[in-house]
Amino acid sequence: MVVKTVRGTSDILPCNVDTWQALELVSRNLLEAYDYKEIRTPVFEQAGLFQKSVGESTDIVSKEMYVFSDKKGRELALRPEGTASIVRSFIEHNMHTQTLPVKLYYIGPFFRYERPQAGRTRQFHQVGAEAIGVEDVRLDAEIIDIAVQIPSKMGIKNLKVMLNSIGCKECRPKYIKQLLGHLKNKIKNLCADCNRRYSTNPLRILDCKKPECIQNVKDGPTITENLCAKCRNKLETVERYIKYLDIDYQIQPYLVRGLDYYTGVIFEITHSQLGAQNVVAAGGRYDNLIEQMGGRPTPAVGFAAGIERMIMLLAHRNFQSNNSVCLAYLDFSMDERVFKFLAELRQNGIHTKTTYQEKTLKNQLKTAAKSNCKFSLILGANELLKGTVILRNMKTSTQEEIMMDNAVTIIKKKFPLGGFRGM
Numbered sequence: 001m002v003v004k005t006v007r008g009t010s011d012i013l014p015c016n017v018d019t020w021q022a023l024e025l026v027s028r029n030l031l032e033a034y035d036y037k038e039i040r041t042p043v044f045e046q047a048g049l050f051q052k053s054v055g056e057s058t059d060i061v062s063k064e065m066y067v068f069s070d071k072k073g074r075e076l077a078l079r080p081e082g083t084a085s086i087v088r089s090f091i092e093h094n095m096h097t098q099t100l101p102v103k104l105y106y107i108g109p110f111f112r113y114e115r116p117q118a119g120r121t122r123q124f125h126q127v128g129a130e131a132i133g134v135e136d137v138r139l140d141a142e143i144i145d146i147a148v149q150i151p152s153k154m155g156i157k158n159l160k161v162m163l164n165s166i167g168c169k170e171c172r173p174k175y176i177k178q179l180l181g182h183l184k185n186k187i188k189n190l191c192a193d194c195n196r197r198y199s200t201n202p203l204r205i206l207d208c209k210k211p212e213c214i215q216n217v218k219d220g221p222t223i224t225e226n227l228c229a230k231c232r233n234k235l236e237t238v239e240r241y242i243k244y245l246d247i248d249y250q251i252q253p254y255l256v257r258g259l260d261y262y263t264g265v266i267f268e269i270t271h272s273q274l275g276a277q278n279v280v281a282a283g284g285r286y287d288n289l290i291e292q293m294g295g296r297p298t299p300a301v302g303f304a305a306g307i308e309r310m311i312m313l314l315a316h317r318n319f320q321s322n323n324s325v326c327l328a329y330l331d332f333s334m335d336e337r338v339f340k341f342l343a344e345l346r347q348n349g350i351h352t353k354t355t356y357q358e359k360t361l362k363n364q365l366k367t368a369a370k371s372n373c374k375f376s377l378i379l380g381a382n383e384l385l386k387g388t389v390i391l392r393n394m395k396t397s398t399q400e401e402i403m404m405d406n407a408v409t410i411i412k413k414k415f416p417l418g419g420f421r422g423m
């Protein structure tokens, strides 16, 4: 039997990787411009980390987490999300002693055992950021701004920003009491999950997608109407700041998040073309989590965006760079001068394709024409003797003879700035 990828996972093949790399580059550049530094935490942690932070009663921890014992019997989990590990790291490395806020970002794989469907895989990738240590609504607005900017900079349009507040330690318990009161006589009408949520995690009944649950929730009290003055004020201030940034948004009174650690303002960014799994990015404030995880009381806000979902929305776009040259050479053998010239081009960051097989010059030029190269460099016997090379523009078919020694400088001038990977 041929071994294949595990259900819910897939290879990101070279033919698709340009979009991934473009998205990662845009994300990094943007996050660094907003003064976030990358953090890389392990992909597996003690299972208890997620039980304590994301919450035992959440779907993520109770149903979807990959938990396993290692050879010493330690209970470990593949990380199902990013924030818990960053909070662990913040506490473990005493980052509260650094200049606050500590601004961190990550890009990487996460794992959840869910039924695979479009936009939902068991290994998925997220880019996310956390601003830890300062309670300031401008950071909430900044996080929302970045979460909008990343897909926007990639050319994704028609994003919908939905905003809500799930209140604080003061107003949330009061609201939950009201909600439970409202649903008390309707429990039998709710779906099986919501029957469980009624006693374990009632806020999540609000964002259940089952029609029977929507029906029973919609004439009840909303948390947005029942916020305390402080929470109301914070929500309104975040609204004011994102208006300054010209971000279109809606207040969505049934918006809650599937993780227990959120407090206060939360948001989701959706796209209608994605179908059932329509959330591109989401996040919000989690002011109690660090204390709850054993650190000192520390406010924080963050977001995560789904890379696969953004890639789905970019499927029609081509991010392939054509800043490459093809080197074609005569005589069926790679002369040492040709080999050295090839290395020189590449050492100078020029993306150079060539053949390592015995092919005629004509054949090599045919391959070059098909290969999306901007230029061909043609080295025949005459050119080698003179120390020259023919530089042919593949689009216009015009060509010029240049000195091999000047080739790097001349080619670099012909490519737009920044067209070279890492050079």
Ligand SMILES: [Zn+2]
Residues within 6 Å of the ligand: 167, 168, 169, 170, 171, 172, 227, 228, 229, 230, 231, 232
């Ligand atoms: Zn409140």
Ligand SMILES: [Zn+2]
Residues within 6 Å of the ligand: 190, 191, 192, 193, 194, 205, 208, 209, 210, 213
């Ligand atoms: Zn339900």
